[in-house]
Amino acid sequence: MPLYEYVCQDCGTRFEAFRSMKDADEAIRCKNCLSLHTRRALSRVAARSADGSFSTGSGCSGCSGGSCSSCHH
Ligand SMILES: [Zn+2]
Numbered sequence: 001m002p003l004y005e006y007v008c009q010d011c012g013t014r015f016e017a018f019r020s021m022k023d024a025d026e027a028i029r030c031k032n033c034l035s036l037h038t039r040r041a042l043s044r045v046a047a048r049s050a051d052g053s054f055s056t057g058s059g060c061s062g063c064s065g066g067s068c069s070s071c072h073h
Pocket of ligand 1 (some may be wrong): 012027
C-alpha cells in the first residue's frame with residue numbers, strides 16, 4: 001500500500017499515512033489536531049522528480065525550513 005503525505009491546513013502538521021490508491025484523496029484526519037482540513041502533499045520522491053532539482057533555499061518539500069532527515073541540511 002503506498003505511503004502518502006498529508007498536510008493539515010489548520011495546524012500545518014505534516015503526516016504520512018498508508019492508504020490504498022483509491023482512498024488517497026479522501027479526507028483524512030490530522031494526527032495532531034484531528035481536523036479534516038487536510039490535503040495530500042506531493043510525496044518527496046514525486047516532488048523531486050517533477051522539477052528535477054532541489055530548491056536552493058532552506059528546507060525541502062519534506063520540511064518547513066529546519067533540518068530534516070531527508071534533505072540533510
Ligand atoms: Zn492539524
